[in-house]
Amino acid sequence: MQGPTxxxxxxxxxxxxxxxxxxxxxxxxxxxxxxxGSATVAGVGAVTALxxxxxxxxxxxxKRVLAYSxxxxxxYMFLGVGTGAYAAGIFHLVTHAFFKALLFxxxxxxxxxxxxxxxxxxxxxxxQDMRNMGGLQRYLPWTAxxxxxxxxAIAGIPPLSGFFSKDEILGAAFALGTAEPVWLVYWAxxxxxxxxxxxxxxxxxxxxxxxxxxTGERERAHLHEAPWVxxxxxxxxxxxxxxxxxxxxxxxxxxxxxxxHWLAPVTALADRMRPVVELSAAVEWTLVGGAVLVAAxxxxxxxxxxxxxxxxxxxxxxxxxxxxxxxxxxxxxxxxYDAAIVRPIHWLAREVLWKTIDARLVxxxxxxxxxxxxxxxxxxxxxxxxxxxxxxxxxxxxxxxxVVGAALH
Amino acid sequence: xxxxxxxxxxxxxxxxxxxAVLAAPVRWAKHVALAGSLVEFAISVPxxxxxxxxxxxxxxxxxxxxxxxxxxxxxxxxGISLFLILLTTFLVPLSxxxxxxxxxxxxxxxxALMLVLTSGxxxxxxxxxxxxFYVMWDVMLIPMYFIIGMWGGQNRLxxxxxxxxxxxxxxxxxxxxxxxxxxxxxxxxxxxxFSYFHLMGNVGELGTLAFWLFGAFFLAFxxxxxxxxxxxxxxxxxxxxxxxxSVILAAVLLKMGTYGFLRFAxxxxxxxxxxxxxxxxxxxxxxxxxIYGGLVAMVQPDxxxxxxxxxxxxxxxxxxxxxxxxxxxxxxxxxxxxNHGISTGALFFLVGMLYERRHTRQIDAFGGIAKVVPxxxxxxxxxxxxSIGLPATNGxxxxxxxxxxxxxxxxxxxxxxxxxxxxxxMYLLPxxxxxxYNPLDKPENARLPDLSAxxxxxxxxxxxxxxWLGVYPAPLLRRMEPxxxxxxxxxxxxxxxxxxxx
Numbered sequence: 011m012q013g014p015t016x017x018x019x020x021x022x023x024x025x026x027x028x029x030x031x032x033x034x035x036x037x038x039x040x041x042x043x044x045x046x047g048s049a050t051v052a053g054v055g056a057v058t059a060l061x062x063x064x065x066x067x068x069x070x071x072x073k074r075v076l077a078y079s080x081x082x083x084x085x086y087m088f089l090g091v092g093t094g095a096y097a098a099g100i101f102h103l104v105t106h107a108f109f110k111a112l113l114f115x116x117x118x119x120x121x122x123x124x125x126x127x128x129x130x131x132x133x134x135x136x137x138q139d140m141r142n143m144g145g146l147q148r149y150l151p152w153t154a155x156x157x158x159x160x161x162x163a164i165a166g167i168p169p170l171s172g173f174f175s176k177d178e179i180l181g182a183a184f185a186l187g188t189a190e191p192v193w194l195v196y197w198a199x200x201x202x203x204x205x206x207x208x209x210x211x212x213x214x215x216x217x218x219x220x221x222x223x224x225t226g227e228r229e230r231a232h233l234h235e236a237p238w239v240x241x242x243x244x245x246x247x248x249x250x251x252x253x254x255x256x257x258x259x260x261x262x263x264x265x266x267x268x269x270x271h272w273l274a275p276v277t278a279l280a281d282r283m284r285p286v287v288e289l290s291a292a293v294e295w296t297l298v299g300g301a302v303l304v305a306a307x308x309x310x311x312x313x314x315x316x317x318x319x320x321x322x323x324x325x326x327x328x329x330x331x332x333x334x335x336x337x338x339x340x341x342x343x344x345x346x347y348d349a350a351i352v353r354p355i356h357w358l359a360r361e362v363l364w365k366t367i368d369a370r371l372v373x374x375x376x377x378x379x380x381x382x383x384x385x386x387x388x389x390x391x392x393x394x395x396x397x398x399x400x401x402x403x404x405x406x407x408x409x410x411x412x413v414v415g416a417a418l419h
Numbered sequence: 420x421x422x423x424x425x426x427x428x429x430x431x432x433x434x435x436x437x438x439a440v441l442a443a444p445v446r447w448a449k450h451v452a453l454a455g456s457l458v459e460f461a462i463s464v465p466x467x468x469x470x471x472x473x474x475x476x477x478x479x480x481x482x483x484x485x486x487x488x489x490x491x492x493x494x495x496x497x498g499i500s501l502f503l504i505l506l507t508t509f510l511v512p513l514s515x516x517x518x519x520x521x522x523x524x525x526x527x528x529x530x531a532l533m534l535v536l537t538s539g540x541x542x543x544x545x546x547x548x549x550x551x552f553y554v555m556w557d558v559m560l561i562p563m564y565f566i567i568g569m570w571g572g573q574n575r576l577x578x579x580x581x582x583x584x585x586x587x588x589x590x591x592x593x594x595x596x597x598x599x600x601x602x603x604x605x606x607x608x609x610x611x612x613f614s615y616f617h618l619m620g621n622v623g624e625l626g627t628l629a630f631w632l633f634g635a636f637f638l639a640f641x642x643x644x645x646x647x648x649x650x651x652x653x654x655x656x657x658x659x660x661x662x663x664x665s666v667i668l669a670a671v672l673l674k675m676g677t678y679g680f681l682r683f684a685x686x687x688x689x690x691x692x693x694x695x696x697x698x699x700x701x702x703x704x705x706x707x708x709x710i711y712g713g714l715v716a717m718v719q720p721d722x723x724x725x726x727x728x729x730x731x732x733x734x735x736x737x738x739x740x741x742x743x744x745x746x747x748x749x750x751x752x753x754x755x756x757x758n759h760g761i762s763t764g765a766l767f768f769l770v771g772m773l774y775e776r777r778h779t780r781q782i783d784a785f786g787g788i789a790k791v792v793p794x795x796x797x798x799x800x801x802x803x804x805x806s807i808g809l810p811a812t813n814g815x816x817x818x819x820x821x822x823x824x825x826x827x828x829x830x831x832x833x834x835x836x837x838x839x840x841x842x843x844x845m846y847l848l849p850x851x852x853x854x855x856y857n858p859l860d861k862p863e864n865a866r867l868p869d870l871s872a873x874x875x876x877x878x879x880x881x882x883x884x885x886x887w888l889g890v891y892p893a894p895l896l897r898r899m900e901p902x903x904x905x906x907x908x909x910x911x912x913x914x915x916x917x918x919x920x921x
Contacts, residue, residue: 356717
């Protein structure tokens with residue numbers, strides 16, 4: 011997320027982070043052979059989808075919202091491939107690449123404008139903080155429109171691309187749930203995450219593009235849309251986000267699941283190993299309706315509950331409190347890792363391994379200790395060389411007595 | 420002509436060049452030394468083609484030296500020693516070139532000692548007579564003692580003495596073992612000889628004595644490698660030595676220990692070496708070296724010391740690879756030996772270049788210098804990634820082969836060793852970040868000069884090797900394979916017989 015925005019778009023949306031999903035799908039036979047392994051993948055996916063979505067609710071950095079959104083969507087993909095719906099997982103990978111790349115590049119367009127404005131006035135405000143934005147729709151109409159398309163797509167509003175792919179994953183989990191209830195739990199977590207997705211994405215759009223502008227009096231004059239070389243790719247991605255669903259239209263709506271057929275030879279062996287659960291058309295329609303309802307609820311909830319006009323610029327904003335703070339701090343995951351793993355390992359390495367074992371024990375006691383011992387032995391030997399004849403005679407007598415004694419014995 | 424004399428030429432030429440350096444005017448000393456070492460490299464290069472991979476021990480020369488005591492001047496090369504010889508002749512010119520501005524006092528003596536050291540190192544790798552081997556083992560000790568003690572840092576006398584006494588202690592034990600071995604074999608055969616092949620062929624069953632002889636060899640080599648807990652001379656010696664000394668120490672001298680295991684300790688006493696208890700102990704010590712060396716490196720404030728401890732970790736991989744005794748793991752061990760020489764050698768050069776600019780090696784004294792010295796930063800990044808063992812760099816090839824090979828023999832150990840690769844990222848990446856990235860917050864660093872043409876000439880050959888061996892190591896592996904195979908075939912049956920006898 012700290013990378014340059016086009017890099018974020020590429021690695022977060024399309025390629026690098028989804029490599030794990032690709033690998034599970036690629037190794038589908040191995041995962042199909044281990045139902046427990048697959049269920050673990052799905053469970054991790056469901057938890058990730060929900061967990062990351064809660065974090066995205068309270069982030070202020072526009073790219074950070076998108077980054078946690080990506081983690082959440084990756085959770086869906088893992089839920090899909092863990093369920094055995096490999097085509098659905100890959101389908102979501104593809105549609106997600108469309109709308110998330112659009113969102114990242116759109117946020118780049120916003121940040122570009124913000125940065126430019128702050129640069130001209132030499133202000134040091136954060137160009138990525140949504141509290142410094144607001145009302146940008148007036149200055150960046152293309153970006154705003156295209157990012158709304160992506161938002162509706164990720165939220166799961168039909169007939170945009172994200173609707174079809176997300177629905178297929180949730181449907182597959184629900185179908186398995188008719189046999190084993192644990193899948194219903196995963197499904198419910200996915201639905202809850204879908205609600206949150208619609209909510210936090212609408213929040214992002216409201217705070218960035220709507221309500222009053224909070225960038226600053228002087229800066230406002232310098233806000234403007236990015237050049238065509240930047241918005242052009244957004245238009246392409248917008249079209250794909252809109253219509254990407256045609257890649258794999260479900261038979262339920264009379265479509266042709268082209269992607270599923272394309273992948274069928276790859277997953278044929280695995281498909282034969284998993285139980286086939288056919289849901290009735292009525293149940294499927296109910297699921298679809300429910301999913302649309304949940305998405306609409308998330309969007310409407312955000313519109314109704316959030317007050318963009320009550321926001322103040324980031325440097326004036328009060329600190330977060332309560333649960334909001336926990337979410338803003340990302341459930342303290344980084345802090346917990348730091349305290350539970352990073353610091354103990356550093357302490358162990360520095361205090362125990364280096365300073366105690368290496369410096370004191372091995373080098374101090376054993377290595378330099380033996381050097382000291384030999385020096386002490388030499389010192390003792392030198393003490394015997396007194397230079398007094400009487401002492402030497404006494405030693406000589408003792409020696410003779412010892413030899414004679416040993417001989418007689 | 421070349422085949423018969425090349426090894427002797429490699430052995431003798433640096434010593435002659437050292438005399439020339441001493442005779443030359445002071446301001447010419449370094450140029451004469453560089454020319455001499457380049458000639459040495461040129462002599463060694465045709466070995467790459469002349470060497471017959473399947474030919475076993477070759478290019479041999481065997482003439483009586485002290486016939487009355489059964490001592491011969493016997494030299495030869497096989498796939499195990501070939502690349503160590505090439506590594507040596509490759510790195511010595513770079514070390515000399517890298518010392519041009521670092522060494523400013525008693526230059527003639529320094530460069531002459533570097534060349535004498537070269538003779539000693541080549542001698543260790545080509546000797547096929549245990550007496551010759553022992554002599555060469557100690558010959559290289561003396562110049563290194565002076566290089567550390569005269570041109571080293573603050574604490575150089577302590578470090579030089581520690582290095583000398585520690586290594587010499589081991590080598591004397593080895594001498595005792597060599598003499599005892601020759602005597603025991605002479606009792607059986609009636610032939611009094613230090614010849615490697617004679618001893619190998621007639622060592623037979625030594626009973627419990629073998630344990631003691633192996634122990635003496637083991638100590639000598641373990642100190643050199645170094646294996647935990649015999650490693651504490653290394654951080655001192657590496658840190659105090661001048662750049663060229665550190666490079667040669669890390670790149671070549673440490674490899675003498677692992678080479679000793681491959682050439683002598685294991686083939687001569689396979690039953691002891693592969694006795695389950697000994698095996699367990701050595702594999703455990705290798706793993707301790709990998710993890711412990713890495714963790715201790717992680718908390719070093721001194722960049723040079725960090726690299727020194729990282730050597731303990733890398734050499735742990737070599738030991739694991741040797742003892743795992745599969746073709747991949749042994750070839751991997753050989754590759755790690757070469758790669759460590761290239762990557763760690765380059766790291767020591769880079770730290771030395773930092774030191775020449777700022778007269779400090781503390782990691783915290785730097786930060787953000789990528790903006791000031793972009794070339795330096797680029798090279799340091801490539802070299803660090805290779806030391807971590809990222810794919811497409813040489814470091815990956817060796818460690819990967821060791822891990823794959825060791826997994827067949829010791830699966831648990833291979834898993835633990837794989838964790839060591841992560842530890843490598845844990846110590847090098849933060850150090851890299853703190854030196855070249857982060858904010859440029861120290862005014863002293865704002866005007867550092869970037870790499871000079873001479874410094875680039877030192878570093879670029881190493882970077883080229885990093886990429887070459889990372890992408891296409893096959894030419895090396897092909898030349899190593901028959902010798903690695905022979906090594907395994909020599910060692911394993913004897914061990915198998917021991918297992919069957921129990």
